[in-house]
Amino acid sequence: MSLVSARMDAPHIDENPFFVLDLPIDCGAMDIERAGQKLLAMLKVGMKDAASYRTPLGPRQRDEDAVRRAMAALREPQARAMAEFWARPEVWEPVHETRLPVWSDAHKRLGTLDR
Amino acid sequence: MSGGAALILGKVLLYAAIAVIILLVKKASPGVTATRALSWLILVPTTFIASVFALQGGIFSILVFVVACLLWFGGPLATFVATPIGSPRVASTLAVVGAIPHHLDRRGLGSIAAARSCLVLRNRRHPGLAGALTYVDKRIADTAVLRPGTVVARGFCCVVLGDREQAQLLFKSVGDFAAPLRSGPAQFFAARWLIADAASRGEWGALQVLPRRLNTALTRFAAECATRIKQGPAAVARTTLVERWLLTSSRVATVPLLKMAWSAPTRPPTADASYLLARHAAALRGHVTSEDMLELAMSWDRAMAEVPPPFRMTVLDDLNALADSNPDLRGRHPYFSNNADEVLRSFEIAVEAFQRRIADERWLTPIDEWVEIAVLRQLYDDLAVDASRRSIAFDTIRLVITNYAAELFNRRHQKPIANALFLWMEREARFARDEELLQLNKKNVACGFG
Known part of the structure; x- marks a missing residue:
């Protein structure tokens, strides 16, 4: 079965503030400030742990600009709602685990002589 | 009565009996x-x-x-x-x-x-x-x-x-012939292979739409099974399944398919927002097939009225971007619209090349003519995903195909192919409300295929 190739560029996921700041979607304003400042400090001293962050589409590079943009976005109610929309954990629960069944011996049963 | 007269009477009675039997059989x-x-x-x-x-x-x-x-x-x-x-x-x-x-x-x-x-x-x-x-x-x-x-x-x-793609194209095209021509072993083998191919790969979406091209008792049964397997027991009742199964001529062979559909587990409703988002996320991660993508687009289409505008834009952007990188999805849904122009262009180029070949009288063998028609028809179907595009596609092709079919009928003696094309144009003319072409193709269809 041929799979659709993944899209490499999805800004609402790649640059989602919750992923950038590594925060849950129910975090408060204080959590955002604390996490942002901490990451900025870590980036300033060049700590490796802060240089990248995880997204459901794979790891992405983190820099000071991205952190500042993420903090600003989460202060805006509309932008925050949009970010929450895509950062909800249940969205990223793998649906492929409930794959539909296949009729593996269909060719044999239907006598197509193919395999 | 003389012997000669009795012989003549006997012969007349024999011929009459044969005629009556033929009439009864017919x-x-x-x-x-x-x-x-x-x-x-x-x-x-x-x-x-x-x-x-x-x-x-x-x-x-x-x-x-x-x-x-x-x-x-x-x-x-x-x-x-x-x-x-x-x-x-x-x-x-x-x-x-x-x-x-x-x-x-x-x-x-x-x-x-x-x-x-x-x-x-x-x-x-x-x-x-x-x-x-x-x-x-x-x-x-x-x-x-x-x-x-x-x-x-x-x-x-x-x-x-x-070459499975070409095989699928050809097997499906059997359904384009007039019903009396396609019935029998040819349709039987084509339907069985298409069903086995899709079911063995889990491509249930392809099976759901198969009767649109190849409409047989078996494909209709397979389509019902596919719908139930994909959408859960609520989508198709067990009585409908059994009804359809009894009408097929391959009851023993299709018992496993019936069993699979019979015990299909309940699936989340496709319009459910979180399920929809989860499928969208899976698509972004490349965990879905083209058929899943098509279904995702259709689910978004149904839910779109309730999606706030900013989210709507990101959803459409994602679907466009996914369609851009996957030729299989070209033109199959309006949400994959970034490449719709490309599909139209490919279609126009194909029609132009086809028209030029016919004008230059560069005829192919009958089977190669049919392959070319099947490819053209596939492009047409890819393009005609909604009413407006179907009209554009029809305008591009209506006279080309009608004239070509008339040529096949009158000069090339390919009446079955010509009849299949007249049937196609008749259906499309009815859709486009093109009264003149509809009447013409009706007359052409009535000329038969033998």
Whole structure:
């Protein structure tokens, strides 16, 4: 079965503030400030742990600009709602685990002589 | 009454009896032609008499009996004996002989039997495969008037060569022929292969839409099963499944499919927002097939009215971007619209090239003409995903196809192909409310295919 190739560029996921700041979607304003400042400090001293962050589409590079943009976005109610929309954990629960069944011996049963 | 008069009266009575029997047979089975009924009328008593005399050991009677058996059982012998042995020539000959009393497409059935023998040779990695394929190819290329049987035979050749896409295209195209032409073994083999191919890969979406192109009792049953497997028990009732299953001619073979559909687990409703988002996320991560993508687009379409505008834009951006990188999705849904212009352009280029070829009278073999039509029709279907695009596609092709079909009918003697094209244009003209073209194609369809 041929799979659709993944899209490499999805800004609402790649640059989602919750992923950038590594925060849950129910975090408060204080959590955002604390996490942002901490990451900025870590980036300033060049700590490796802060240089990248995880997204459901794979790891992405983190820099000071991205952190500042993420903090600003989460202060805006509309932008925050949009970010929450895509950062909800249940969205990223793998649906492929409930794959539909296949009729593996269909060719044999239907006598197509193919395999 | 003199002996001569009695003989004449006897002959008249005999002819009258034959005529009455033919009429009764025709009335009982509307698809049966007079010649077919007559050949059965001759063959049945001949076989019976020959078998009685053959039991007494008469050489001539044994010969007649063998010939009658070949005529009666040529088809099954080809399918169950010669094809599994992997003997294209024997299988083809038996199929041709077996097609005579049934007045079926002899050339096509012979080619199908030979092509299926090639499949057996391929499965066994037999060194004689190349030679067998050459034989079948020549048989197909030399077909004077193309009928569905030859199309199916070419489809099986594509399967042998590993070209599944072309095989699917050809098998589906069998459904484009007029119903009396496509019914019988050609449609039977095409439907079975398409169902097996899709079901063995779990491509249930493809099965759901199969009856739109190839509408048989078996494809309708498979479509119901696919819907229930995909959408859960609420989508199709078990009684409907059983009803459809009983109408198929492949009840034993399709028991596993019935069982799968029967015990299909409940699935989350496709319009459920979090399920929709989860599927969207899976698509972004590349965990879905083209069919899943199409279904995702359709689910978004149904839910879009309730999606706030900013989210709507990101959803559409994602779908466009995914469609851009996947040619399979081209033009299959308006949400994959970034490449819609590209699809239209490809279609126009294909139509132009087609038109130029016909104008230059560069005719192909009948089967290659059909392959080109099938490709064009696929492009047309890819483009005609909604009413406005269907109109654009129809405007581009309406006169090209109608004139081409008339040429095939009048000068090239390819009446079955021409009839299939007239049927297509008639349906599209009805959709576009093009009254003039509708009437013209209705008249053309009425000219028949024989």
